Amino acid sequence: ALLAIFVCSLLLSPGLIKADTAETASASPAIKEVYFYLGDFDADITGNELENPGSESGFGMGMLLEHASYFDWGGAVLVIYRQYDTPSTVSGGAFTVVSDDMSLSTIGLALYGRFSHVAGPVRLYAGAGAGLYFSKLTLSASTLGFVGSYEVQSNDMGLSYFYGLRLKLSNEDYLGVEYRHLNLDASLTPVTTGTVEIGGELAV
Numbered sequence: 001a002l003l004a005i006f007v008c009s010l011l012l013s014p015g016l017i018k019a020d021t022a023e024t025a026s027a028s029p030a031i032k033e034v035y036f037y038l039g040d041f042d043a044d045i046t047g048n049e050l051e052n053p054g055s056e057s058g059f060g061m062g063m064l065l066e067h068a069s070y071f072d073w074g075g076a077v078l079v080i081y082r083q084y085d086t087p088s089t090v091s092g093g094a095f096t097v098v099s100d101d102m103s104l105s106t107i108g109l110a111l112y113g114r115f116s117h118v119a120g121p122v123r124l125y126a127g128a129g130a131g132l133y134f135s136k137l138t139l140s141a142s143t144l145g146f147v148g149s150y151e152v153q154s155n156d157m158g159l160s161y162f163y164g165l166r167l168k169l170s171n172e173d174y175l176g177v178e179y180r181h182l183n184l185d186a187s188l189t190p191v192t193t194g195t196v197e198i199g200g201e202l203a204v
Contacts, residue, residue, distance in 0.1 A: 032066040033074075037178065039204030043082045044197040048089075050104075056082040058202045064114065071115055076129075078108040078182075080200075090191055092141045102139035102191070104198060106184070108132065108158060123174075126163035133158045135198060137188045152191050158184035158199065178204045 037060050043053040062076030086102050112129020137152045164178030184199035 029065040029067065031063060032072055033064040034061075035064075036061045037204040039178075039202050041080055041082060041200055041202050043084075043200040046192070046196040049087060049192045049196050050084045050198070051087075052085045054083045054101075055103075056080075056200075058204070060204075070117065071113065073111070073113045076110050076112065076131075078106075078110065078131075078133075080106040080108075080182075080202075082200075086139055087191065090139070092143065096141050096143045099140045102137060104135060104137050104188075106133050106135040106198065108134070108182075108184075110158075110160065112160070121168040123166045123168070123176075125165070126161075128159070128161040130157065130159050132156075133184055133186075135184075135186050135188075137191055139191065150191075152188045154186035154188055156184060156186050158182055164204075180204070 039058050041056040041058040043050075043056050045051055045053065058078065058080045060076055060078040062074055064072040064074040067073055081103070083101050083103050086098055086100055090098055092098050108131050110129045110131025112127050112131075114125050114127030116123055116125035118124075133156055135154045135156070137154075138149055140147060140149045142148075160180060160182045162178060162180040164176055166174040166176035168174055180202040182199035182202070184197070185195045186198045187195050188198075
């Protein structure tokens with residue numbers, strides 16, 4: 001089950017840009033929000049490849065540019081960390097002991113759009129986006145007492161969608177809850193065989 005974590009988002013609402021003409025003012029979109037979030041990540045599972053995920057967490061920050069009263073667009077950075085059991089097929093040889101678990105970290109850079117509706121102090125919203133995600137799988141092993149690590153990296157395109165609500169506390173502060181889903185596949189061979197799902201769900 002997802003553990004919803006309520007967080008406060010710092011929303012920056014700069015004043016209107018003064019310009020000699022309306023055309024000059026509209027040439028530069030105004031920054032509507034700068035926000036941060038931290039939540040519980042529920043990682044996807046691939047049988048006999050990526051199983052029993054643990055220590056799952058996600059952190060992100062982003063910026064929204066105002067396009068219309070009901071639509072915004074912007075960019076975001078997402079960092080995800082999780083651990084899995086090391087597959088039984090992974091072996092380092094007769095004199096090497098491989099750790100029982102391995103870590104997988106992902107950093108993503110994404111662009112997205114968001115539709116929203118304001119009802120009094122409450123803002124309801126939903127959106128979707130796409131981005132480039134850099135993932136690194138790390139496991140440790142010991143050979144005759146010498147400890148080392150092995151890494152596999154994968155750079156992939158991912159898609160995401162999200163929805164949530166925010167309650168306005170002041171002109172610049174909101175309290176909200178949000179659900180995000182990331183569709184992301186990566187090739188982590190030879191630790192895994194072929195492409196595996198490494199996305200998941202994030203509640204913030």
